[in-house]
Amino acid sequence: MTDGYGKPLPVPDEGSRPFFDGAAAGRLMLQRCVPCGQWMWPVAPRCIACMSGDIEWAPSAGLGTLYSFSLVHQVYHPGFAEEVPYNVAFVDLDEGVRVTTNVVGVAHQDLRVGLRLQAVFEPIAEGIFLPRFRSVA
Amino acid sequence: MTRGSIAIAGLGMTEMGKVYGRTATDFAAEAIALALDDAGLAMHEVDGLLVHGNLSPEMNANLQLVLGFRDLSVLSTMSAFGSTSATLMQYAEHVIGSAQAEVVVMVYADAPLQQGGSAGAAYAAERRVTGMDSLDHAYGFYGANIGYAMAARRHMELYGTTSEQLGAVAVAQRQWAMRNQRAQMRTPMTIADHQASRWVAEPLHLLDCCLVSNGAVAVVVTSAVRARSLRQPPVYVLGTGQAAPGDSRRTDREPGIHTGAAASGKRAFAAAGVGPGDFDLLELYDCYTYTVLVTIEDYGFCAKGEGGAFVEDGRLGPGGSLPTNTGGGQLSAYYMWGFTPLSEAIVQARGQAGERQVDPHELVLVSGNGGFLNYHGTIVLSRREP
Numbered sequence A: 001m002t003d004g005y006g007k008p009l010p011v012p013d014e015g016s017r018p019f020f021d022g023a024a025a026g027r028l029m030l031q032r033c034v035p036c037g038q039w040m041w042p043v044a045p046r047c048i049a050c051m052s053g054d055i056e057w058a059p060s061a062g063l064g065t066l067y068s069f070s071l072v073h074q075v076y077h078p079g080f081a082e083e084v085p086y087n088v089a090f091v092d093l094d095e096g097v098r099v100t101t102n103v104v105g106v107a108h109q110d111l112r113v114g115l116r117l118q119a120v121f122e123p124i125a126e127g128i129f130l131p132r133f134r135s136v137a
Numbered sequence B: 001m002t003r004g005s006i007a008i009a010g011l012g013m014t015e016m017g018k019v020y021g022r023t024a025t026d027f028a029a030e031a032i033a034l035a036l037d038d039a040g041l042a043m044h045e046v047d048g049l050l051v052h053g054n055l056s057p058e059m060n061a062n063l064q065l066v067l068g069f070r071d072l073s074v075l076s077t078m079s080a081f082g083s084t085s086a087t088l089m090q091y092a093e094h095v096i097g098s099a100q101a102e103v104v105v106m107v108y109a110d111a112p113l114q115q116g117g118s119a120g121a122a123y124a125a126e127r128r129v130t131g132m133d134s135l136d137h138a139y140g141f142y143g144a145n146i147g148y149a150m151a152a153r154r155h156m157e158l159y160g161t162t163s164e165q166l167g168a169v170a171v172a173q174r175q176w177a178m179r180n181q182r183a184q185m186r187t188p189m190t191i192a193d194h195q196a197s198r199w200v201a202e203p204l205h206l207l208d209c210c211l212v213s214n215g216a217v218a219v220v221v222t223s224a225v226r227a228r229s230l231r232q233p234p235v236y237v238l239g240t241g242q243a244a245p246g247d248s249r250r251t252d253r254e255p256g257i258h259t260g261a262a263a264s265g266k267r268a269f270a271a272a273g274v275g276p277g278d279f280d281l282l283e284l285y286d287c288y289t290y291t292v293l294v295t296i297e298d299y300g301f302c303a304k305g306e307g308g309a310f311v312e313d314g315r316l317g318p319g320g321s322l323p324t325n326t327g328g329g330q331l332s333a334y335y336m337w338g339f340t341p342l343s344e345a346i347v348q349a350r351g352q353a354g355e356r357q358v359d360p361h362e363l364v365l366v367s368g369n370g371g372f373l374n375y376h377g378t379i380v381l382s383r384r385e386p
């Protein structure tokens, strides 16, 4: 799986470690504000709703609906050259946050705004798992 | 702020497009010299310099030292991405209105195109990003095209907007560009051409996307009283407005559908004492065809969701009832961010647009837009003294 993976790899850092550790364990971990419950994507220095510094990492249920998507034809990076067109998507998680992702296992012509989706976790390099979404149906 | 107490007195435009071997600073210097000459002002009369911050590392307050301006009372770089033209103008209103400065020059310049390089490569330099921000590239999310494509897809889904309707915006602007010597793209275009152009990021075709240009535009702003004593017919600034609704990825907002044009427009219209029905022509920020369509809706020229039907009959083109982006805009003429619509608005309001001149041309609406439809600015200009 990791052989010949030519696309850009995410670069986990200190602030995002729980997200990538969670993905490796099959969980979509996101930041959540303790006082007000606001979820966040991506990481934020403080709560984006109330500016509290009291933020925890918590597992999202990983369920959401397809907000919008694009089929990308332009090759912005050689790693995608064999794959164009590929989809890039925004998914509205049930927790109220809009995440960037790819939808997997759905043919281009079957992609529809409003599709019910579930997070899946794909190993792309040693120890690195990328959360993507597949159709629930 | 007294309505119309400041006016645009000078406009300078360099050659724009695939002009190689020059720096942003070099372009900026030429545009400013042209703008001062246009106004009939000398360098020593300038007491304010406002630099449009963009992706060029040269566009900052150091420009004063490089160009040799002395004893300025106002100097700043402002950056609100594509809405910066309006934020600069709003600041000029305040510093001229409060007599902090009398002759303010504002300048946009950039030279991202390299000979032999593609337009796509111009702004695509890899940044070193880590953490969750590095996920974008892992997912293949690069640059602005994909974000605007998703906004357009959502609009299509909610309201039935079609690619052909977006194409109508591109075709209308190409018709205008064919009447503009400065335009980079002057060959005729049909809806069929638009449909046949390659996909960049569905639902956006290549002909839905703006150009990239090297060059500069400078604008001289002064008090209305002073402007009346100068060389060019004054173009009065009746009102400005900004809005930054924010996109913190919370699902209770749709920043790609309901943009800052709504609030920014309301603020500028209130300051100017006008409404959407009063404008003779529109110069709207057009990084994409979709941006024009959604901006027209949010300014209130038609209801939300009806932009597609509104633009598809050629209304925006030459001979249409709502002339829009009359120089060809950033889609077909030149890409100077918010200084593209601003420059064409000045030319039209003065009545100097030659074969593409719109008549009447009393009241002109100018918009700026930046980010993924995140930042918005509005300027209301008038040929008539208020």
Ligand SMILES: [Zn+2]
Pocket (backbone or CB within 6 Å): A033, A034, A035, A036, A037, A038, A047, A048, A049, A050, A051, A052
């Ligand atoms: Zn909070």
